[in-house]
Amino acid sequence: MEKSPTSNVKGIFRRFTLFRKSDGHIKKKRSFQSQKPSLSEDKYNEVITEEFEFEATEIPLKPCAVLQIKDYIQRDMLKEAYLNLLSLHLELKLEQSALGEGESHSNLVNKEKDLNLLYDALRDKMSVIVRNSSALPSRNKELLVYVATIILEEEKKQPGEPGEMQGWREAWRDAVLNGVRDTLEKIPLDSREQNASWLAVHLENLSKAVKENLERVKIELLSSYPADFNVFETYVSCHHEAVGEHLKSLLEKVTELKDYYALLDFIIQRFPSDLRDHQRALVMEEDLNKIKTSYCHCQKEDFKLALENFIILETEVWKTKKSLIRTEDGFLTSKIHMDICQLISSYAENLEKIDENLGKSVVSSCLEELNPFYTRFEKEFSQHTDSLLTSDLLDCCLWVEYQIAYINSFSSLKENVQCYKESCLAQVEKLEKEVDGLTQRLRKTLMDHFKSEVKPYMDGMMTKKWLKTDEDFKEVVSKIENYSWFCKSMRAPSVQIFVNDVHYYIAKEYVSQLMKKKYSCKKTKNEDAAIKIKEQWNELRKLFVEMGSSLKWLYPLGNYLSDIIGMEIEKNIKDLLNPLVSNYPDISKKQLSAVLSFRDNGFSLEKHNVINHFTVLKRDAGNTNHEHSFFTDIE
Numbered sequence: 001m002e003k004s005p006t007s008n009v010k011g012i013f014r015r016f017t018l019f020r021k022s023d024g025h026i027k028k029k030r031s032f033q034s035q036k037p038s039l040s041e042d043k044y045n046e047v048i049t050e051e052f053e054f055e056a057t058e059i060p061l062k063p064c065a066v067l068q069i070k071d072y073i074q075r076d077m078l079k080e081a082y083l084n085l086l087s088l089h090l091e092l093k094l095e096q097s098a099l100g101e102g103e104s105h106s107n108l109v110n111k112e113k114d115l116n117l118l119y120d121a122l123r124d125k126m127s128v129i130v131r132n133s134s135a136l137p138s139r140n141k142e143l144l145v146y147v148a149t150i151i152l153e154e155e156k157k158q159p160g161e162p163g164e165m166q167g168w169r170e171a172w173r174d175a176v177l178n179g180v181r182d183t184l185e186k187i188p189l190d191s192r193e194q195n196a197s198w199l200a201v202h203l204e205n206l207s208k209a210v211k212e213n214l215e216r217v218k219i220e221l222l223s224s225y226p227a228d229f230n231v232f233e234t235y236v237s238c239h240h241e242a243v244g245e246h247l248k249s250l251l252e253k254v255t256e257l258k259d260y261y262a263l264l265d266f267i268i269q270r271f272p273s274d275l276r277d278h279q280r281a282l283v284m285e286e287d288l289n290k291i292k293t294s295y296c297h298c299q300k301e302d303f304k305l306a307l308e309n310f311i312i313l314e315t316e317v318w319k320t321k322k323s324l325i326r327t328e329d330g331f332l333t334s335k336i337h338m339d340i341c342q343l344i345s346s347y348a349e350n351l352e353k354i355d356e357n358l359g360k361s362v363v364s365s366c367l368e369e370l371n372p373f374y375t376r377f378e379k380e381f382s383q384h385t386d387s388l389l390t391s392d393l394l395d396c397c398l399w400v401e402y403q404i405a406y407i408n409s410f411s412s413l414k415e416n417v418q419c420y421k422e423s424c425l426a427q428v429e430k431l432e433k434e435v436d437g438l439t440q441r442l443r444k445t446l447m448d449h450f451k452s453e454v455k456p457y458m459d460g461m462m463t464k465k466w467l468k469t470d471e472d473f474k475e476v477v478s479k480i481e482n483y484s485w486f487c488k489s490m491r492a493p494s495v496q497i498f499v500n501d502v503h504y505y506i507a508k509e510y511v512s513q514l515m516k517k518k519y520s521c522k523k524t525k526n527e528d529a530a531i532k533i534k535e536q537w538n539e540l541r542k543l544f545v546e547m548g549s550s551l552k553w554l555y556p557l558g559n560y561l562s563d564i565i566g567m568e569i570e571k572n573i574k575d576l577l578n579p580l581v582s583n584y585p586d587i588s589k590k591q592l593s594a595v596l597s598f599r600d601n602g603f604s605l606e607k608h609n610v611i612n613h614f615t616v617l618k619r620d621a622g623n624t625n626h627e628h629s630f631f632t633d634i635e
Contacts, residue, residue, distance in 0.1 A: 530566025
């Protein structure tokens, strides 16, 4: 009677463990194995598994032909194929044992070659089954039981045995990974032309597909494997790896800011933490840094383009002579600073939860890009609005309003970026200097225009005509009143600076007319002139008080000069010099002489004594630094 080959190899195949009942004589055992089937649950659910033990007689005494075993493999008949492979393996081992030492036989060499090729084919077939298992869980469920069992049995073999192959578990994981890759490749991906939000939509579908796939693993596949396969953890790890590869391929298609943002948002924020392999990042740090760098570059270009568009929008306002908006407080302004601040804020807020450091870099880049923007804006503004000054009065008024609106607008921009000072100190400080320079130039342009309007009438002061009529002075007052109304539309601190500049200029020009020796009072005309100077100076004082000038130190000057000019007894002028020199120590001998000449152009000893007394007062005062200077600015 032929002896069964299994009697010598019980250690090789003592137990053939399965997790589903199949045909044949089987002893059935039931046990409980712990699995973690949930994507996010912390508790473990008990899953009932069944262990089956084949009788030794299940292995055929004589294996099928090689072609038959190959056919079993091709037809997914893993049990039949594997049992016959075991039989072929045992047969080969017995035949090798029967050979004497040093003997060899070509048939055995060919048989071992066939065995190895069949094992290769079996492993390839098992890889295909595992690869398709998540897509076709119900169809492959029974087959996976055999896959797991074969892997476990093969891992028990000793190195060097016929048909022995290493890496069964690794091959299984590779098959899982390839199956996940197949799943991700099937997710729809529109082109940029088909859908502007192509990447955001795709990433949303990607996240959904990963969750659904892992849910199928939990429900359909876990029970097909023993616990030590760590099936769920393996699928999570493979999804993590495949998603990382997929994102890297998507990066090659990304060129726009919103798409770089969608990638960063998905990688850092939206990809569920419970689906991550915490042993490694979703994408390599090098690739993540590449995305961040590309995002910053793209964002910088996007911001530059936005700034250019803002200028284009403002240009349309200037070309159409459109009035600018007013705030609830009545201040003239433009939307340009609001648009700029909202854009920077949107960049910062979008990145706040994704990457704080990246957000700081983006804000810093925006603040730096604003510096050359001011120069471009100023150039365009001047080119498109200077023509308004050569038109009618309404256009001139509109030009003034434009100047005030942009002074206000850029001052507001400076205030609004203070929130970034802690994270971008150097950039904010540089921006402050640039904005201060721009608003100062806008104020100067406005001031120069005011001067050009007032100067012709100021030149008519302190003349014979001036003494007889108030025509020129009334024009000056009218201009000041007009600008006083405009100043109500200008925000602090610019309005204070501008009002002070107007006050200082008017006072300087008014007093300087006395120094030009255009007119000299005769007889009692000095008294009339003194009265007029005092009246006009007080009227100007009233205007500037209403406008809020802080140059209160200028107010007494007109009275000092009018008192000197109107003094009836010339020698008593000496008594009036002390407060003048004390409060305005920069007045020169030449300038006092001009005032005295306006009072009376004739020479007298008393006038000489007044000059000498003035010289003594100046000498006694020394070179004491004074808080204010005034007469040094008068030529």
